[in-house]
Amino acid sequence: MKSLGWTPDHYTFPFVFKACTKFPSLSLGASLHATVCRSGFASNVFVCNAVVAMYGKCGALHHAHNMFDDLCQQGIQDLVSWNSIVSAYMCAFDANTALALFSKMTTLHRISPDVISLVNILPACASLAASLRGKQVHGFAIRSGLVDDVFVGNAVVDMYAKCGRMEEANKVFQRMKFKDVVSWNAMVTGYSQAGRLEHALSLQMLNSGSRPNVVTLVSLLSACASVGALLHGKETHCYAIKFILNLDGQDPGDDDLKVINGLIDMYAKCQSTEIARKIFDSVSTKDRDVVTWTVMIGGYAQHGDANHALQLFSEMFQTDKSIKPNDFTLSCTLVACARLAALRFGRQIHAYVLRNCYDSVMLFVANCLIDMYSKSGDVDTGQIVFDNMPQRNAVSWTSLMTGYGMHGRGEDALRVFGEMREVPLVPDSITFLVLLYACSHSGMVDHGIDLFNRMSKDFGVDPGPEHYACMVDLWGRAGCLGEAMKLINEMPMEPTPVVWVALLSACRLHSNIELGEFAANRLLELESGNDGSYTLLSNLYANARRWKDVARIRYMMKRSGIKKRPGCSWVQGRKGVATFFVGDKSHSQSQLIYETLADLIQRIKVIGYVPQTSFALHDVDDEEKGDLLFEHSEKLALAYGILTLPPGAPIRITKNLRICGDCHSAISYISKIIEHEIILRDSSRFHHFKNGSCSCKGYW
DNA sequence: ATAGGGTTAG
Known part of the structure; x- marks a missing residue:
């Protein structure tokens, strides 16, 4: 066009900038921006809005903001400028700033949002779980009539769903005049992520005219996986074969692979690692992506033989040089190392992480490293990993304290707790569980009692059944069975199996048959299928040389088909x-x-x-x-x-x-x-x- | 412009 002697005008530029965002090319966009300035369009709001949008989509937030500021200084910014800058912050996952800008636009500048503004800002409320702000936006959408737009309606439904308010989401959904597949999927996903699989399945999507698509299936499979619903998972598999997967001897496409990955994950999490492996093997090496490998490795690490996870990780490197493990892959593999106490393998992963500079995503992996080192017997290296982390979250702290607890180093666990309070980080129920566990395994009875008494009073964390179990454990190990029983009687909720196991173990340790039998009976009432309960009771009798009772327990086990797990x-x-x-x-x-x-x-x-x-x-x-x-x-x-x-x-x-x-x-x-x-x-x-x-x- | 998969601490 230029060679013909034509000059681009303010209609031309926005189209070209849009092209830059299709195949994000910052360098091309930046040189076009320079052309814009040279051609005297720096004051044209059409063109400049396109520049803001381009920089936002190409990940150059800073440039986007400079351009936007420039527009504001000229006083020519319009609704599209605001929408573009909000969208740029959303692309950079900065929902807080996006929300702040939206407020500024509506209140300070009194600009009325349009459909695009709402569809931009509702996901921000969703990702911050800011349902109150979301509700305000929803209110505006109703008053302005924009809620009838299917995009806005979908975004509102999704916002409520992501904030965990499924009742509200459903109300909006039911009132929508037009629903498309996205509306249905937002509901399915919401119920799925809340672990309400039955609700997700009961949505009468099939009769609505909207056909389930890949997104629907992936959401459903993830829900089946998280609640372990193998049968529903299999039904979903059948549906996928009939209507979604398109595999007549051809290579799977991108969408097919997403469903296949979901299937592998679902079967593995439903304890069917063999079926998962069959599906995994049915995908040829060149068609697998990093998720395919990761879900299979993760499946073995958590629900199968963790050795297979490590084998598969090695195999991944050998069979496909182009596949690079990401932080999910490394975390899953480290979980397997931790389960096996495979220190050597774990160290190799650590070295790999350091060599390949996974700096920005270190948090998850580093937390897994702390856990792996502690569970492999080297909690001191876990501390070193912790010390070198650029960022830490609550899991980092609890992982380290758990490590010290496992090794009977209660003093160290308490020291870490003190450091955590300085940060300051608010201790939650898991923090206290971990601390009580550490005290119990280190014989620090007084510290444990003190923490237990203070957790509710000073920190506002009410003890749950697990905390009581820890305290029963603490008293029990110290031989104070009367105190342990007294505490159980004081529990504001029904004692759970873990509580009785703690008491039974203590009775076994201190040879208190009467109380032990009492605990065992309560335990068997609650869960009769657990081999551990029978073994504990049998050991209690054996220790007292009451062989007849030992034989009786063994008979009970045999009759009910319960087998002791082999050591x-x-x-x-x-x-x-x-x-x-x-x-x-x-x-x-x-x-x-x-x-x-x-x-x-x-x-x-x-x-x-x-x-x-x-x-x-x-x-x-x-x-x-x-x-x-x-x-x-x-x-x-x-x-x-x-x-x-x-x-x-x-x-x-x-x-x-x-x-x-x-x-x-x-x-x-x-x-x-x-x-x-x-x-x-x-x-x-x-x-x-x-x-x-x-x-x-x-x-x- | 709205929906989707895999990871950590008891």
Whole structure:
């Protein structure tokens, strides 16, 4: 056009700027802006509005604002200028400033918003959960009649839905004269995110003339995943196959992949990792995106075998060089590391994060790193990660305090709490739960009681059943069973299973059969299918040598088909991780392991170890014969660690259940006669064995 | 100009 000798006028420029935002190109936009200034259009509000919009969409908020200020100084800004700058702030996720500008426009400058203003500002109210402001905007929309516009109506529905006010959203939705698929989806999504799957499904969308689309399905699948509704998930899958997915031997398109990713996530979260994996495998490597990998890794990390998660993470690098893990991927993988106490793998991820400068998204990943290091036995490195974080949120603080709690370092947990108060950050119910847990596992009874008394009075956080369970635990460990029972009677709500478990464990620890039976009965009334309750009670009887009662419990378990989960321990050897079950002979060095163990047992017997045979029966099914006390998984893992690790290296063992009492005593003795520190994580906490004693000091 | 997927702490 220019080569023909034509000059662009103020109609031309806005179109060209719009083109720049289609394929966001800041450099092109900026050079056009320069042309505008040179061509003498710097005072033309049409053209300048287009410049503001272009900079906003290209992510150059600062330039957008300068241009807008320029317009204001010339006094030529109009409604479109305001809309453009508000939209620019929304693109930059700064809903606060967007709202402030909108207020300034309506109140100070008395400019009346149009449809576009409302559709810009309602998502701002939604993202800030500012339902009061949203309501004001809604009121204006009604008064001005703009609410009849389907875009405005949809934005209002979505605003209420995102603020968690589904009743209001529904009222607006019902009154809408015209509804389109977006209106329906806003409702479906709202109910889905509130975990109200039935409401989401009961929307009679199919009869309305609006066909569910990809967005509808993705929302529904996410809802099925979050409440574990496998059957509804399968129905949604069927619908997707019939009407949405278009896979006649062709490669999946972008929309197909979104549904497929949702399906993988749904099946994994509904405990069907195998189906999830089948769908994952059905997508060819080149068609998978980073979400496909992430949902499968996350599925294994949380609902399947966490080892598969780590395998898949490695596989992702090997099979597709172009896929780069993002912060979701790394977080999911770190969750798997934490579950397995896979310190080596976790360190590699940490190194990868540092090498690849994931600076802006560090918060989630760093929180996961703190958790991974603490759960892998190295809470001190967790503290270092914490110290180096540019930003922290409440989870960062609680993760660190939880870490110290697990390691029995209650003083450190309280120190961190003190630092958190200085920030200042408001402690919530989880903060106190974590602190009480730390006090309980460190034997800090007085501190625990003090915190419990102050949490409601000084911080306005009312204790829930979990807090009471922690206090029962605290009193119970300290042997004050009467106090524990008194507290349960004082609870303002019905005691939940966790409360009775805490009492039962304490009774087991202090051999109080009567109260233990009472707790067990309450527990079995509430949830009869839990193997842990039966095992605790059985152990209580066994400890008192009441074998008939032990047999009775076993019979009850058998009759109701409840199986004790098998104990399982794994240890970080020099060449990877080795896993052991009780009496396990499957390892290639099995013979050597058993010989090592027998030798150790002989040597510690000399220095005072007495096997506690009352534990002998706990891990054994009736069919198994012989005394398997010396073949418990944690002892086998320890022997293997001693065999394979260099002298002086710490031996890191992880057990899926609580460590057995006899093993605890034996390992304490063994730590006296070997060079290694033994760091053992069980389902309750960490035990650091060194020179004959354990860091838990009896507070399991 | 409005709707959508995957992550953390007990």
